[in-house]
Amino acid sequence: MARASDTLIEQLKHEIFSGLLKPGDQLEEADLAKRFGVSRTPIREAIRSMVDTGLLETRPRKGAIVRVLTAKELNDLFEVAAELEGMAARLASENLTASHRKMIQCGLQQCVDAADAEDIPEYAKANLAFHAAIHHASGNEWLCDQLEQIQARINVYRLMPYEVVGRLEKSVEEHQAIADAIFGKNSKAANALMRDHMMLQGARLPSLLRAMEDF
């Protein structure tokens, strides 16, 4: 049997990503214990873990809340994400194998299809798949882990309908260019294109933050 705390982490993450729990919402141990039908012990372990990964924050004697990021913190996060995504693209281009090539192409195709259908939620999924394929293609496990954590933190702020249809087209074009660079073993271009791609995402932060304040 899997550990209860691990299950809890998954469920809490899901509630955060789906928007049920918003930044700033408080998590009371007794509440959660009743809701999930377990004792406070695994709840505490799950909270502790999520604090360590930066999804939650605690004030001493004041419990845990879903972490609220300031504009600067979000910006810092995107800056690091852009750097590491660029690194992944570079390494993927240098170490490309046939199977990884296939996975990247598959992710790309999902993006194209979702964009054609103008299906934004689907595009969000496809986008993650495309990036994850590149992460794995880098061959650096530790880099994958880091990017996964960063993605999780960014995703907390991704639930509002921030994608405009026009942007989808552009995003697909950028993805295509990145994939081409990787497949063409042009590691420098892959790195630069990916970084630019991420920076554009980050540049939309101000409007993202303004949208958040409506809640």
Added chain:
Amino acid sequence: MARASDTLIEQLKHEIFSGLLKPGDQLEEADLAKRFGVSRTPIREAIRSMVDTGLLETRPRKGAIVRVLTAKELNDLFEVAAELEGMAARLASENLTASHRKMIQCGLQQCVDAADAEDIPEYAKANLAFHAAIHHASGNEWLCDQLEQIQARINVYRLMPYEVVGRLEKSVEEHQAIADAIFGKNSKAANALMRDHMMLQGARLPSLLRAMEDF
């Protein structure tokens, strides 16, 4: 009063960094509870936290051990460290303030002094101070946190006398060049020099790993 688990984390980290606990050593909850005079609860929280930061690892139902890194994992770690250190150097050069400049210069001086004295443990400390100064100068808090975690993980493998005196001289020269590039606002050079500097560290990995196997 600070939380017991936080104190425990510090103490356990210290034991790992000082070599009392070596990679592969098992941590039994009951043992630790007796040794530190607390119950198993804060012990478990501390272990959990250290697993999250990658210092320990657990097998289900088999408890925690100090994480053992394979050669590839250490290599991956250095690869990411080099990228992020390079990023920090670049940002430091772009956002340099007077006070940060002073801190970097201070760290550099400590390195020079320790190298002159051929004091290897002191040099290790000075080295960390120099790098930490650059991390902070980047102005990116999240980047600082990441680099701190990575440093901690690398440091587990840093207790053996791996520094030869000749290397100290070279390391100082490299530090000087990096500092010059940062101070001269030459962000591209700062990035490249720092990456090369870190890569050289990583290149010494094979001998490092061989040394480990003696234990």
Added chain:
DNA sequence: TAATTGCTATATGTATACATATAAGCTACT
């Protein structure tokens, strides 16, 4: 003699009881 199966010891995972610090609300005094 080797392998398989079952038992037992032990360490992890969970629940609950207890301690304690903080915050809020009330009362009394200025």
Added chain:
DNA sequence: AGTAGCTTATATGTATACATATAGCAATTA
């Protein structure tokens, strides 16, 4: 009426008791 101090309620932090799964070992059989 406002503020200061005390009291109480509540949520966090810790300890301990209980449940359970796994690993090691031994005994029996092929």
